[in-house]
Amino acid sequence: MALLLLLAMLTVCAAVPQDLSGKMLTFPQQTNTAYVRLTSSRQDLKAVTVCLRFFTDLSRDYSLFSLATPSIANDFLIFKKAASNMTEVSIRNQLGTFVGQNYKLNTWQSICSTWDSVSGLAQLWVNGMPSIRKFVSSGSSINGPIIIVLGQEQDSHGGGFDVNQSFLGMMSDVHMWDHTLTPCEIQDYMKHPSFTSGNVLNWRALEFQTVGRVLIENKQMICY
Ligand SMILES: *[C@@H]1O[C@H](CO)[C@@H](O)[C@H](O)[C@H]1NC(C)=O
Numbered sequence: 001m002a003l004l005l006l007l008a009m010l011t012v013c014a015a016v017p018q019d020l021s022g023k024m025l026t027f028p029q030q031t032n033t034a035y036v037r038l039t040s041s042r043q044d045l046k047a048v049t050v051c052l053r054f055f056t057d058l059s060r061d062y063s064l065f066s067l068a069t070p071s072i073a074n075d076f077l078i079f080k081k082a083a084s085n086m087t088e089v090s091i092r093n094q095l096g097t098f099v100g101q102n103y104k105l106n107t108w109q110s111i112c113s114t115w116d117s118v119s120g121l122a123q124l125w126v127n128g129m130p131s132i133r134k135f136v137s138s139g140s141s142i143n144g145p146i147i148i149v150l151g152q153e154q155d156s157h158g159g160g161f162d163v164n165q166s167f168l169g170m171m172s173d174v175h176m177w178d179h180t181l182t183p184c185e186i187q188d189y190m191k192h193p194s195f196t197s198g199n200v201l202n203w204r205a206l207e208f209q210t211v212g213r214v215l216i217e218n219k220q221m222i223c224y
Pocket residue numbers: 084085100101102103
């Protein structure tokens with residue numbers, strides 16, 4: 001009996017990885033309740049690369065990728081500012097601001113951010129264009145039970161959402177690595193479909209949970 005109960009609980013708790021190749025997440029409504037929560041068993045990250053593609057018409061602030069640990073809400077945050085071409089990358093609650101990279105509305109865009117805890121340097125890539133390498137935070141790794149949220153920005157571990165920082169639009173190809181990708185590997189992600197999947201988050205085998213109105217749809221191709 002106890003074994004059956006345990007099995008039943010495991011079935012409910014363990015998210016089964018899904019292959020989302022060719023799919024996108026659609027966030028169709030501005031809310032502070034709809035989001036996607038990504039699961040990773042990793043608890044200690046000395047370096048990080050996050051890449052994703054998105055499509056939006058927002059010209060206010062919004063969150064693209066929000067990773068929180070219990071004591072640090074902005075442990076790895078990619079946050080687009082309303083000011084055109086300005087993005088913040090917050091790591092271990094330290095803020096790095098990147099400017100002058102070309103964002104476009106109503107088209108698919110690729111973004112990647114790298115960071116390592118030894119040098120403390122972060123770098124942001126937008127549609128193939130690199131930023132400067134900027135000091136953000138060094139000396140300690142991202143540590144603790146991590147919660148990753150797409151669609152909302154966490155002000156606390158798994159919550160504290162603000163409708164005015166929510167993401168509206170579509171997102172795809174979310175990958176995360178436990179090391180910094182080289183510039184060539186980043187360009188591979190941006191320009192070729194055959195890049196190597198993330199080893200922390202892998203869109204081709206993603207463990208996730210959607211909450212509220214978020215849809216998984218086939219990625220729309222543009223036909224001419
Ligand atoms: C954004 O960046 C691009 C390329 O760097 C530039 O052409 C464009 O004028 C910038 N937009 C604004 C509003 O500064």
